[in-house]
Amino acid sequence: MTKAAEQQGSVYVPEPATIVDKKRMTEEETWYDLRLDSGEQLDHDPGQFVEVSVFGVGEAPISISSPPSKEDGFELCIRHVGNVTNAIKKLGMGDKVGIRGPFGTGFDPDAVVGKDILFVAGGLGLVPLRSLIWTVLERREDYERVIIFYGTRSPATILYEDELKQWENDPTVEYHGTVDMADDTWKGNVGVVTTLFSRVDLDPDNTVAFICGPDIMFRFVVQETEKVGIPDDMTFLSMERRMKCGIGKCGHCQEGSVYICREGPCFSYEQIKAL
Amino acid sequence: MKSLKIVPKDAFDSFVRSLAEDGEVVAPVAREPGQYVYDSVSDASALEDEDYIPTLNPPKKYFMPAEEVLFKFTGKGAPTHSGVEVETEAQAEAEEEIVLLGVRPCDVAAIRLTDQAFEDTYEDEHYLNRRDAATIIAMNCQELCDEHAFCAAMGSLKVEAGYDLLLTDLGDAWAVAAGTEKGEQLLQQIPGARDADAAAQKKLQDLTDQQEENFENVKDRLDFPAEDLPEILGEAEDHPAWQEFGDECMGCGRCNLVCPTCFCFDVLDEVDLGLEEGERKRQWDGCTLLEFAMVAGGENFREDRDERLRHRFYRKAKYLPERYDGDMYCTGCGRCIRTCLVDIDPAEVFNTVAEKPGGEAS
Ligand SMILES: Cc1cc2nc3c(=O)[nH]c(=O)nc-3n(C[C@H](O)[C@H](O)[C@H](O)COP(=O)(O)OP(=O)(O)OC[C@H]3O[C@@H](n4cnc5c(N)ncnc54)[C@H](O)[C@@H]3O)c2cc1C
Ligand code: SF4
Numbered sequence: 001m002t003k004a005a006e007q008q009g010s011v012y013v014p015e016p017a018t019i020v021d022k023k024r025m026t027e028e029e030t031w032y033d034l035r036l037d038s039g040e041q042l043d044h045d046p047g048q049f050v051e052v053s054v055f056g057v058g059e060a061p062i063s064i065s066s067p068p069s070k071e072d073g074f075e076l077c078i079r080h081v082g083n084v085t086n087a088i089k090k091l092g093m094g095d096k097v098g099i100r101g102p103f104g105t106g107f108d109p110d111a112v113v114g115k116d117i118l119f120v121a122g123g124l125g126l127v128p129l130r131s132l133i134w135t136v137l138e139r140r141e142d143y144e145r146v147i148i149f150y151g152t153r154s155p156a157t158i159l160y161e162d163e164l165k166q167w168e169n170d171p172t173v174e175y176h177g178t179v180d181m182a183d184d185t186w187k188g189n190v191g192v193v194t195t196l197f198s199r200v201d202l203d204p205d206n207t208v209a210f211i212c213g214p215d216i217m218f219r220f221v222v223q224e225t226e227k228v229g230i231p232d233d234m235t236f237l238s239m240e241r242r243m244k245c246g247i248g249k250c251g252h253c254q255e256g257s258v259y260i261c262r263e264g265p266c267f268s269y270e271q272i273k274a275l
Numbered sequence: 276m277k278s279l280k281i282v283p284k285d286a287f288d289s290f291v292r293s294l295a296e297d298g299e300v301v302a303p304v305a306r307e308p309g310q311y312v313y314d315s316v317s318d319a320s321a322l323e324d325e326d327y328i329p330t331l332n333p334p335k336k337y338f339m340p341a342e343e344v345l346f347k348f349t350g351k352g353a354p355t356h357s358g359v360e361v362e363t364e365a366q367a368e369a370e371e372e373i374v375l376l377g378v379r380p381c382d383v384a385a386i387r388l389t390d391q392a393f394e395d396t397y398e399d400e401h402y403l404n405r406r407d408a409a410t411i412i413a414m415n416c417q418e419l420c421d422e423h424a425f426c427a428a429m430g431s432l433k434v435e436a437g438y439d440l441l442l443t444d445l446g447d448a449w450a451v452a453a454g455t456e457k458g459e460q461l462l463q464q465i466p467g468a469r470d471a472d473a474a475a476q477k478k479l480q481d482l483t484d485q486q487e488e489n490f491e492n493v494k495d496r497l498d499f500p501a502e503d504l505p506e507i508l509g510e511a512e513d514h515p516a517w518q519e520f521g522d523e524c525m526g527c528g529r530c531n532l533v534c535p536t537c538f539c540f541d542v543l544d545e546v547d548l549g550l551e552e553g554e555r556k557r558q559w560d561g562c563t564l565l566e567f568a569m570v571a572g573g574e575n576f577r578e579d580r581d582e583r584l585r586h587r588f589y590r591k592a593k594y595l596p597e598r599y600d601g602d603m604y605c606t607g608c609g610r611c612i613r614t615c616l617v618d619i620d621p622a623e624v625f626n627t628v629a630e631k632p633g634g635e636a637s
């Protein structure tokens with residue numbers, strides 16, 4: 001938590017933050033640039049999340065999409081699906097939300113130095129991964145290959161299109177995108193994200209995989225990583241569960257003996273298997 | 276060394292009277308026969324009730340009310356629209372002092388367990404401030420309260436921590452042991468308290484031995500030591516009995532609401548009609564209720580009653596013990612059994628799933 005938050009006393013009281021920029025990304029998702037009114041930084045790890053409040057409506061856990069290196073403020077990408085996320089949709093530049101966090105355990109980029117890094121994102125799963133992808137790219141020389149697989153339902157639901165182009169054009173990044181269903185404009189791959197595994201040769205002894213997406217996608221993607229031979233402790237995932245408090249009290253996100261909000265949302269596949 | 280004093284009963288009664296004059300003292304009292312509730316008292320007579328069974332609601336409500344305000348906010352214009360300014364005001368200021376008198380061992384154990392959860396890493400001031408403002412005067416049980424309780428099987432009969440003072444009934448006097456610094460100070464203030472002489476020590480020891488004997492058969496309510504539960508449950512995940520218990524369970528959530536170690540909650544916002552002021556509240560929630568594990572999109576990670584019921588028992592006897600040093604989050608107080616419409620009994624559930632389907636013990 002930030003210092004300002006600690007001084008507030010209650011762990012449930014959010015800090016005010018201001019929306020300084022926003023951009024519609026797709027029909028369903030909007031990108032936001034936020035600043036804490038205290039002027040402090042979140043100081044997060046890639047993969048951690050914040051609880052975003054719209055006062056009078058409620059709170060929702062949302063992954064921090066920007067890398068920790070971002071100098072002022074932080075970014076979120078929100079899919080508008082229910083009460084809180086639709087209320088956020090109505091907010092404009094200069095409006096305030098409440099922020100608590102950062103919470104949970106993120107991915108550790110230091111632990112995988114010298115590895116081939118494989119990112120597999122499905123749909124909204126790109127949001128938490130993006131923080132780590134940029135963190136890895138900022139210190140590109142610390143890693144061997146960087147491979148990004150990104151799958152979405154359709155061309156219209158692709159997030160961060162400009163950045164995907166950047167990665168596509170970056171000679172140090174092997175970027176592969178796909179859509180489940182193409183339209184007339186689409187010239188790229190068609191098929192679920194797992195079909196991308198046939199396009200690259202992965203070294204099972206030196207690859208570490210980071211996977212984010214819907215639960216159903218995980219199950220198919222880990223089948224692929226297992227087929228390649230990437231060990232379970234070199235395969236990392238981010239899990240989504242219903243959350244309320246974000247701090248291991250309310251009990252909503254319990255999965256086995258862990259709270260996803262505390263010990264997760266990022267886990268190794270080895271840890272998840274044990275749950 | 277923790278102090279131990281002997282206090283004649285009439286002296287203790289006047290002590291309670293003086294506490295009640297200075298502030299709130301609550302104790303379990305019978306609302307009707309067999310229906311106990313914590314309520315304000317002005318003397319120590321509640322301690323003499325031989326028919327006591329655990330109160331309908333546990334003392335948890337004094338630290339975590341069924342509903343409480345986490346903070347308030349004010350906004351110009353509707354909070355969901357543009358131009359809003361929000362001031363948050365923490366609600367966790369120091370609470371009124373309160374004395375809980377006659378808290379039985381099972382509930383003392385439960386208070387220690389919820390303390391532990393609310394202290395863990397992110398301190399929950401709302402709970403902890405009320406907890407700090409409370410004095411716990413516990414009281415030993417010499418005999419089992421009723422047939423539903425199985426405290427001794429869960430290891431919650433022996434009170435080791437979680438109280439400020441602990442009373443043991445010596446007949447014409449109370450043996451009063453201090454458990455905390457606060458308890459030590461209180462003990463100094465009790466008029467007529469004398470040091471425990473050899474005779475009193477002996478009597479206390481006899482009572483302890485007697486208690487052990489009285490509760491010997493309560494331990495048999497479980498077919499195995501409680502500390503084996505995490506392992507047993509680890510192997511019982513697909514036991515067909517879950518389905519059977521799940522078919523009986525009505526998913527009403529009453530067991531959660533009366534349980535002294537259930538502390539799950541929901542969080543919600545309320546705004547006034549003018550949309551200028553509002554509160555964020557928390558409310559008790561129950562993992563046996565359908566909505567508990569529902570996520571955005573309507574996907575529910577525990578759709579069926581048997582899964583939710585199983586979750587409840589796993590949380591009590593595996594998940595939380597694994598998180599907190601082996602501490603069982605069921606005290607065996609029997610409240611859930613007394614309130615359950617279809618008589619689901621945790622001890623029976625544990626015994627059933629510990630057996631291999633088909634009957635023989637695993
Ligand atoms: C660690 C983590 C990170 C996340 N990161 C992101 C992120 O970066 N971006 C993002 O967009 N999302 C993210 N999410 C998901 C996000 O938290 C949820 O979409 C959000 O909480 C939904 O809140 P809401 O109030 O808008 O929806 P709610 O109003 O709670 O409802 C959401 C949906 O569930 C249905 N629903 C709710 N209650 C019921 C009920 N009782 N019965 C039937 N249906 C019901 C609603 O109909 C609706 O479709 C993340 C979640 C987690 C746990
Ligand atoms: S369950 Fe045990 S400790 Fe609790 S009141 Fe009954 S006998 Fe006493």
Ligand code: SF4
Nearest residue numbers: 534605606608609611
């Ligand atoms: S599960 Fe039942 S017996 Fe165990 S502590 Fe809760 S109410 Fe008491």
Ligand code: FES
Nearest residue numbers: 244246250251261
């Ligand atoms: S969200 Fe409350 S315990 Fe994890």
